[in-house]
Amino acid sequence: MHRIVIFVVIITLINCSIFKASPAIANETDELRNQQLTELASLTTNEAMLNSGERLAKSSELYFEYTLLLWPELGTYMGFEKHQDKWSDSSIARHEKYTEETNKWFNLFKSIDPTNLSKEDRLNLTILIYTLETEIAREQFDGMLMPIDQLSGIYQDAARVLAMMPVRNEHDLNNIIARLSGIEMEVTHTIEWMKLGLEEGITPPKVTLTNIPDIINNQLAVDIEQSPYLTAFASKPEMVSQQTFNSLKAQAQKIVKNSVHPSLEMLHDFVVKEYIPRSRETIGLSNLPNGKAWYTVNVQEFTTTSLTPTQIHELGLKEVARIRKEMEQSITSSGFEGSFDEFLHFLRDDPQFYFTDAEDLLREYRNIAKKADAELPKLFGLLPRTPYGVIPVPAYAEKSQTTAYYEPGSLDAGRAGNFFANTYQLASRPKYEMEALTLHEAVPGHHLQVALQQEMQDTPWFRKIPMYTGFVEGWGLYAESLGEDMGFYQDPYSKFGQLTFEMWRAMRLVVDTGIHVFGWTRQQSIDYFMANSGKTEHDVTVEVDRYIVWPGQATAYKVGELKIKALRAKAEASFGENFDIREFHDVVLGSGAVPLTILEDNINEWIAAEN
Incomplete structure (x- = not known):
């Protein structure tokens, strides 16, 4: 398939998965988010009269806290501790707020003067602005109305995220149990998005959906001990007593039997009886509203x-x-x-x-x-x-x-x-x-x-x-x-x-x-x-x-491969017999994944500096 699966998981969960937290958790999350937005406004007006480097550092740190709060699954992927008992809140109401907030973050970073920043900070600021600009461009379209397809969606992604979570101690196991408890609501809200997509005529093509019922049934058919939602309980962590582990495992199994499985059955029935029959016959994105621009x-x-x-x-x-x-x-x-x-x-x-x-x-x-x-x-x-x-x-x-x-x-x-x-x-x-x-x-x-x-x-x-x-x-x-x-x-x-x-x-x-x-x-x-x-x-x-x-x-x-090969050819021509393939690869990979325009700038700077 040649993709990195976590991208699908994170993108799906950010844009499509739906989690409605309990009132207590929701209130706590809203309070934290409001505090962050207040600080965002202060940084935008620069009330503290910070220089560009200080503003960028504080803004980046705040944006990180905001991102982890909004998308806890990203924390799972990166190995951070915060909010690991939660799923993303991508309800319709939350999505509307998110669109507004994205523009606020863009305006903040756009207002930072790059002139006096270090080279590395200028790159950081450029990447942040580029990322938010891209997100704003995507938000004009209705991708959230298609929360599942044959490759991803709550019926696959929840198990993937759970399997990535650390299992070291009782706290970790309780985080997993908390997330198990949230899957039923995720499924419920996913169906709400699917219903809205049906009303708007925005669905995946029917022909691609036919295997989804079997994928769901495959998860339901296995013995509870082999459930993909319970991989964390396959063996006891050293730091957890046997009695505590047995109790938590029994609790997790109960949630899977009484909550996760019934919710998946509900999703299965909706997909079979309503979603597939009413999904579109066409396959091209251009067949959807504003599809060519999309x-x-x-x-x-x-x-x-x-x-x-x-x-x-x-x-x-x-x-x-x-x-x-x-x-x-x-x-x-x-x-x-x-x-x-x-x-x-x-x-x-x-x-x-x-x-x-x-x-x-x-x-x-x-x-x-x-x-x-x-x-x-x-x-x-x-x-x-x-x-x-x-x-x-x-x-x-x-x-x-x-x-x-x-x-x-x-x-x-x-x-x-x-x-x-x-x-x-x-x-x-x-x-x-x-x-x-x-x-x-x-x-x-x-x-x-x-x-x-x-x-x-x-x-x-x-x-x-x-x-x-x-x-x-x-x-x-x-x-x-x-x-x-x-x-x-x-x-x-x-x-x-x-x-x-x-x-x-x-x-x-x-x-x-x-x-x-x-x-x-x-x-x-x-x-x-x-x-x-x-x-x-x-x-x-x-x-x-x-x-x-x-x-x-x-x-x-x-497109990416041809760009890398073109840059290598340019470097080989410039350095001649002194070209070092190891050094070239280290420069290509040295800034992490970046837009191809930035990669080209990096290679050109390296060539100029060495020559």
């Missing part, structure tokens, strides 16, 4: 560029033609005698390219990852401390999830990063793609980049969140291209697999824009993929459905 904003947010959908479509066609020639050369080098289409059928149908046992698949991914680890010092001067593992996609969701995804770890939370590999339908998981996929999701791709970003010292919190898709996914795709330097892609099939993945991202530019701007059908999109890559039909279908419900996101990969 899609353009999405594309520019995800790519962090000003590229138009038409420019991206044309770039995709150009890249598809270029990569197709390389693929044909790879076929020739393999010794295969036959057409391109015949070679694709050979790859899809020959059993030599597929495992028949899930554990064998996972074992091979781990072997590839271990080999990649040993090659990293050749290409990077700085490596992360956070470890990572390779684990299967949860069974309840595997049918609708794509090939793989990465979930970041957190040293603060004592959590390793994880590369999730899909073991569903092994005949759709070819061996020749495994090297490129591992390099993308683990190292030197997502894990290396995200872990380094999280571990940056003396860096404000908002710089440690890998939120810019053009950079993050562009780096992941660029990381695949480093495979030859690392000793991978030695046989022609593996090389063809790497080219298939690159082709996949190029075709995304064509298909994503095709669906959402140029009126492509779902089948047309599937056929285009099948004609130009060795991907299996199941994998292609799941991917196309992903582009349908996540408009614009898939365009970021190729």
Whole structure:
């Protein structure tokens, strides 16, 4: 799938999940928020006559407290302690206030004069303003009216967040129990948003929703001991007595049986009886009100560029033609005698390219990852401390999830990063793609980049969140291209697999824009993929459905990769034989994930300073 799953979780929870706190908690939260907004107003008028650096520091700290209060799931991801017994409040009333408050934060940071700031503070201020500007642009559209799809929503995201929470002591377990208690209300309010979306005619396409009932049923069907909502209670923490643990576990199980499961059953029935039957038949975002403008904003947010959908479509066609020639050369080098289409059928149908046992698949991914680890010092001067593992996609969701995804770890939370590999339908998981996929999701791709970003010292919190898709996914795709330097892609099939993945991202530019701007059908999109890559039909279908419900996101990969490669070419030309690949990579990753315009500025400054 080539995405970082926590982005889906956080974005969904921020924009779509609904939690109505108990009156006592709500009052406490409102009081804290009002205090923060009062201080925000004071900083905006600069009552204390602070200089720019002091204003930025105090404003950033206050914005952090506000963000954690608004989105406690972000604290879970980052390993912070505050508000871990709460979910986000994204009720309709809260959402209206949030839109107003976002503009206030934007005005505050925009009012800070950057002239006398340090270089690093100017970058911090630029990123804050850019982020808030992007959020304001997104707020003009109605994404909150579509709180679930086949990839995310309360029916999947709550379990994911619970599984990330630390389990060290009684306090941690009580936080989990508090969140379990809030899921029923989350589901209730999610349904309210869905009903409003139906009234406005704003829903995900019907064709993408058909697996949701099965995903919900898969969670309900397992024995309570195996519930994805109770992973924290699988074993007793050392700091908790057996008696206390047994009592808390029984309490948690009771909540899951009497509250979580009935609420999921209610969601299931609503999806089956009302949501799917009344959801739209069309698939393009342009079919929704103001859809073309909505899609353009999405594309520019995800790519962090000003590229138009038409420019991206044309770039995709150009890249598809270029990569197709390389693929044909790879076929020739393999010794295969036959057409391109015949070679694709050979790859899809020959059993030599597929495992028949899930554990064998996972074992091979781990072997590839271990080999990649040993090659990293050749290409990077700085490596992360956070470890990572390779684990299967949860069974309840595997049918609708794509090939793989990465979930970041957190040293603060004592959590390793994880590369999730899909073991569903092994005949759709070819061996020749495994090297490129591992390099993308683990190292030197997502894990290396995200872990380094999280571990940056003396860096404000908002710089440690890998939120810019053009950079993050562009780096992941660029990381695949480093495979030859690392000793991978030695046989022609593996090389063809790497080219298939690159082709996949190029075709995304064509298909994503095709669906959402140029009126492509779902089948047309599937056929285009099948004609130009060795991907299996199941994998292609799941991917196309992903582009349908996540408009614009898939365009970021190729755009980001091409920018990184262009900057590397520029540096190589400038330094000549003195070009140091390790230093280049350290500069690219040194500021964390940033908009591509800022990345270009960073590289240009490095080149100028060294020359």
